[in-house]
Amino acid sequence: MSLELTKTVQKVVDGLSSEFSEDLIEVYNSSGHTYVRVESENIKEILSYLKKQHHFIFLCDIIGTDRYTSDERFEVIYNIMNLRTQDRIFVKVRVNEENPVVNSITSIWTSAGWMEREAYDMFGIRFEGHPDLRRIFMPEDFEYFPLRKEFPLLGIPGSIELPNTTPDTE
Amino acid sequence: MNEINSKVQPQFFEKHQRGIYKSLEDKHTTIEEIDAEDPLNAKMVLNMGPQHPATHGVLRLILQLRGELIEKTKLDIGYLHRGVEKIAENKTYQEFMPYTDRMDYLSPYSNNVALCMAVEKLAEVEVPERAQYIRMICMELARISSHLLWLGTMVMDAGAISFFIWTFREREKIYDIFDEVAGHRFTVSHSRIGGVANDFTDQAVGRIKEFVTKFEKELKDWHGLLDRNRIFIERNADVGIVSTEDALDLGATGPVLRAAGYAVDQRIITPYLQYDKIDFEVPTRMEGDNLARYFVRMEEMDQSLKIIKQCFDKMPKGSIRTNNAKQAYPSKDEVYYSMEGMIHDFMMTDTGICPPAGKEVYHAVESPKGELGYYIQSDGTGHPWRLKVNAPSFRNLQVLENILDGEMVADTVVIIGGVDPVMGEADK
Numbered sequence: 001m002s003l004e005l006t007k008t009v010q011k012v013v014d015g016l017s018s019e020f021s022e023d024l025i026e027v028y029n030s031s032g033h034t035y036v037r038v039e040s041e042n043i044k045e046i047l048s049y050l051k052k053q054h055h056f057i058f059l060c061d062i063i064g065t066d067r068y069t070s071d072e073r074f075e076v077i078y079n080i081m082n083l084r085t086q087d088r089i090f091v092k093v094r095v096n097e098e099n100p101v102v103n104s105i106t107s108i109w110t111s112a113g114w115m116e117r118e119a120y121d122m123f124g125i126r127f128e129g130h131p132d133l134r135r136i137f138m139p140e141d142f143e144y145f146p147l148r149k150e151f152p153l154l155g156i157p158g159s160i161e162l163p164n165t166t167p168d169t170e
Numbered sequence: 171m172n173e174i175n176s177k178v179q180p181q182f183f184e185k186h187q188r189g190i191y192k193s194l195e196d197k198h199t200t201i202e203e204i205d206a207e208d209p210l211n212a213k214m215v216l217n218m219g220p221q222h223p224a225t226h227g228v229l230r231l232i233l234q235l236r237g238e239l240i241e242k243t244k245l246d247i248g249y250l251h252r253g254v255e256k257i258a259e260n261k262t263y264q265e266f267m268p269y270t271d272r273m274d275y276l277s278p279y280s281n282n283v284a285l286c287m288a289v290e291k292l293a294e295v296e297v298p299e300r301a302q303y304i305r306m307i308c309m310e311l312a313r314i315s316s317h318l319l320w321l322g323t324m325v326m327d328a329g330a331i332s333f334f335i336w337t338f339r340e341r342e343k344i345y346d347i348f349d350e351v352a353g354h355r356f357t358v359s360h361s362r363i364g365g366v367a368n369d370f371t372d373q374a375v376g377r378i379k380e381f382v383t384k385f386e387k388e389l390k391d392w393h394g395l396l397d398r399n400r401i402f403i404e405r406n407a408d409v410g411i412v413s414t415e416d417a418l419d420l421g422a423t424g425p426v427l428r429a430a431g432y433a434v435d436q437r438i439i440t441p442y443l444q445y446d447k448i449d450f451e452v453p454t455r456m457e458g459d460n461l462a463r464y465f466v467r468m469e470e471m472d473q474s475l476k477i478i479k480q481c482f483d484k485m486p487k488g489s490i491r492t493n494n495a496k497q498a499y500p501s502k503d504e505v506y507y508s509m510e511g512m513i514h515d516f517m518m519t520d521t522g523i524c525p526p527a528g529k530e531v532y533h534a535v536e537s538p539k540g541e542l543g544y545y546i547q548s549d550g551t552g553h554p555w556r557l558k559v560n561a562p563s564f565r566n567l568q569v570l571e572n573i574l575d576g577e578m579v580a581d582t583v584v585i586i587g588g589v590d591p592v593m594g595e596a597d598k
Contacts, residue, residue, distance in 0.1 A: 031291050031531035058418055058434075060534075061560040063545050079532065079545070079560070083418075083432070086439040090532070111421025114568045122255075132193050137248035137597060140186035146256060153260050163182040 003027060008087040009034045012054050020046055033088055035077075040093035044103045047078060047091065051108060056080040056089065059109040064119035068149045073097040074125050078105070095125065104130040122147035174215055191215070194232055194244045212237070218582065220249045226323065226586060227593030229567070235579055243574040245567060250597040258557040262522030263289045264363055264499075266557070271357035273559065274595040276319050277312035279305075279348075280537040282361035287442060288533035288544035289363050293525040295497045301365035302443045303485040307378065308351065308360065309535075310474040310481075314385070315344040316538035317467045324464070324587035325396070328405040333395075340388060343381050350374040363523055364498025365491030379482065382475055389471055396464070406460040410573050410585035413458055420569045423562045424540020425470065426589060429455045429462035436536040448480050460588035467590075497523055522552035539563050539590065563596040 005013060005027075016024050016036065023039040023046065038046055050056040063077040072094035081088050095102055104127035105112045114136060116127040121135040124145040134140060142160060144151055174195055180187035194215070214235045220228040228249035234242045254273065258266045263285075270281035283305050290297060322337035345355040351374045352360035352367065360367050370378075396402050412422060417430035427434055435452040437445040453469035455462035492498045495514035504511030527550030534543035540562030549555040570589045574582060 030529050033530075033532055035530065059421060060541065061543065061545070061558070063556075063558045065547060065556045065558075077545075079543075083434065088440075088532070090530075109421065110419050110572070111565065111568060114564065115421075118564075132196070134189050134193060135186075135248075137251040139183040139248075140189045141183050146253060151256075153256060161182060 003029055003034075005029070005034060006085075006087055008054065008082055008085045009089060012036075012050065012056075012089060015049075015053060016046070019049060033090060035090045035092060037092040037094070040076075040095055040102055043078075043091070043093050044105055044108065047080070047105055048108050050080065050089070050091070054082065055084050056082045058083050059105075059111050059115075060088070062112060062115035062119055064123040064125055064147070066123060066147065066149050067094075071096060074100050074123055076102050076119060076125060100125045101128050102126075103128050104133075106130055121145070124148070190232055190244055190246055194234055194242055197242045197244065213241075216579070220246075226591060228597075229586070229591065229593055231574070231582065231586075233574070233579065233582070238578050238580070240574055240577050240579055240582070243571055245571045247564075247567060247593070248597055250593045252598070254598050255557055255559065258554055260553060262519075262552045263554065264518070264522055266554075267361070267363075268357065268359045271359055272594055273561070273598070274316075274537060274539060274542070274563070274592050275357070276592055277309075277316040277538045278356070278358050279308045279312035279360065280535060280542060282359060283309055283443075284533065284535040284537065284542050285544055286361045286363050287535065288531055288546055289523065289525070291533050292529055292531040292546055292548055293363075293497065293523050295364045295494075295523070296492055297365055298489045298492060299444070299486050300369075300488045301490045303481050304366050304370060304490065305361060306443050306445070306448075307478050307481045307485075308348075308358075310477050311344055311347060311378070313474050313538045314471050315341055317471050318344075320467060320538075320587070320590045321392075324584070324590070325402070327583045327587040328402060330402075333392075336388075336392075340385060343377075343385075347374065347377050347381060350377055362491060362499060364494070365489070369490045375482075378478065382478055386475055389468075389475075393468065396468075403461060405584060406464060406588070407457075409460045409581045410577060410588055411457070411459045412569060412573055414456075416572070417458065417569070420572055421565045422540075422569045423565050424536070424538070425463050425466045426566050426569060427540070428453065429466045430458035431456045434541075436534050436541055440534065442533070442535060444481075444484070447484065448477055450477050450480075460584060463588045463590075524548075524550060524552050526550060534560065537562060539592065539595070540566065559595075559598060561595040561598065563591040563593070564598075567591050567596050 013027050023042050025037040027036050058081040060081050061079040065075045067073055067075055074095050076093050078091040093102060104116055116130055117136040119125050120133055121137055127133060174191040175188050216233045216235055219230040230246040232244045233240050254269050257269060267282055267285055270285050271278035273281050318337040318341045322334040325333040348358050349355045352358040412430045414431040417427050433452045433454040438452055450473045453466045455466055499518050500511045500514045505515045525548040529548045532543055532545045534541045542562055543560035545558040546554050547556040566589050
């Protein structure tokens with residue numbers, strides 16, 4: 001392997017390829033950070049393995065993206081950090097458009113709660129096992145997922161019911 | 171239908187409102203018999219905000235009270251959602267930069283620099299050293315400005331009105347400095363991809379140096395007024411406690427995390443700009459309560475002054491923007507007096523910088539509120555394919571939702587002030 005990895009990240013990659021050899025798809029570097037793509041089924045086990053064995057104890061962010069491709073359209077990226085060696089690693093999973101479901105990691109980090117809600121709100125990726133999966137920015141009555149590529153920049157007229165500004169009239 | 175939902179009649183967004191009340195009832199559910207005869211024992215659901223003067227913006231809290239005690243809390247955010255991530259996908263990188271001013275509008279400079287640095291990392295643009303020092307000085311000024319607003323409003327929430335006016339007097343001076351530096355007082359938009367818009371003028375340097383000397387004395391006075399002030403301490407000590415484990419588990423960042431005993435500061439752990447050449451400390455406290463957050467932020471202001479002074483000593487002379495017309499805007503002299511300059515300026519405005527396709531980047535800076543990160547995916551055009559903002563206020567608000575449980579309703583306002591959220595950033 002010709003990838004240049006820091007010591008901790010190399011250990012993580014070695015650990016993952018022995019413990020989760022079936023799930024590991026690819027490892028690559030981009031702009032100084034390491035990205036690890038894995039199968040979506042075991043994401044919960046992989047992240048809890050990284051947290052327990054490799055001290056990646058801090059979840060910084062969960063990023064949803066829309067690749068706009070016919071297979072495995074959505075991608076969820078977990079940005080986790082090792083506070084001992086200050087290494088950051090990005091774990092990616094891909095899900096398809098028909099059934100965008102990922103296992104929730106709220107049982108590993110409570111902070112995943114709002115982050116997963118944001119990904120659900122913006123892309124419609126559902127997180128199985130999330131205790132309170134509601135929209136976070138848009139109201140519950142809104143029917144679309146605004147960060148999907150097909151959603152128009154101008155929005156959809158009439159998609160949000162506006163409050164009545166004159167309370168006495170119907 | 172559950173108990174609260176059977177009593178409320180939402181006027182709009184019915185599904186949304188009912189969802190919140192249901193989720194409030196579901197939060198760590200316990201069934202207890204309540205004696206409704208005793209008013210101090212009665213259960214009550216209180217909606218605080220979104221238009222409440224103490225919630226610092228359009229934050230809405232739904233509190234379930236039992237007497238004066240908060241049993242459970244749910245937060246409703248999104249009242250200031252403008253969809254900046256969607257907008258970013260339809261703008262060039264430089265065009266999007268002014269939108270970041272409106273994210274954390276209390277420290278616009280940090281936001282500008284965070285975005286520009288992420289794009290620079292993505293497109294491998296070199297930034298001249300002088301520009302890096304200018305960015306650092308302005309970012310530290312922005313930190314002081316943001317902490318001043320927090321200090322004024324937090325002390326006002328705790329009951330002292332006149333203090334607010336003193337901190338605003340100092341903020342006004344910082345605004346005047348930014349006016350001199352960038353030409354804007356509030357939304358500065360001074361950073362550019364590849365450098366900054368213009369160099370410091372002599373007046374600007376004079377004003378910053380004057381501010382740094384005078385503010386040091388002012389800050390000392392404030393320490394004298396508040397550090398051992400009995401009313402202030404009793405209002406803030408042991409209120410809104412976050413333990414170290416909870417802070418990590420709940421994803422706290424910035425002063426909230428450092429007040430809980432974990433010295434995570436992006437300026438130290440992943441040094442950017444020239445922070446590795448500067449000598450400064452990361453204030454950390456162990457208590458995790460509101461008073462600890464107060465001390466952390468106050469000491470951060472001291473450290474910021476120290477950083478600004480060192481920056482002036484180390485700042486070299488030289489250009490303030492990279493001299494490569496494919497990567498950054500050419501200087502205005504070139505644009506007005508040469509044809510090539512004009513063409514390059516037009517190309518930068520029209521297409522902008524095009525990072526290589528398929529590349530991804532994450533860059534985080536330490537904004538006054540905490541770790542502010544930009545994640546960008548490039549598809550090779552002038553627009554980002556996906557831009558995600560990792561907003562510190564969003565993460566700290568999630569902490570707030572969890573620490574309010576079990577506190578007194580009168581302390582809510584102080585705890586919100588201590589967490590210091592900015593809704594422009596949390597709601598994106």
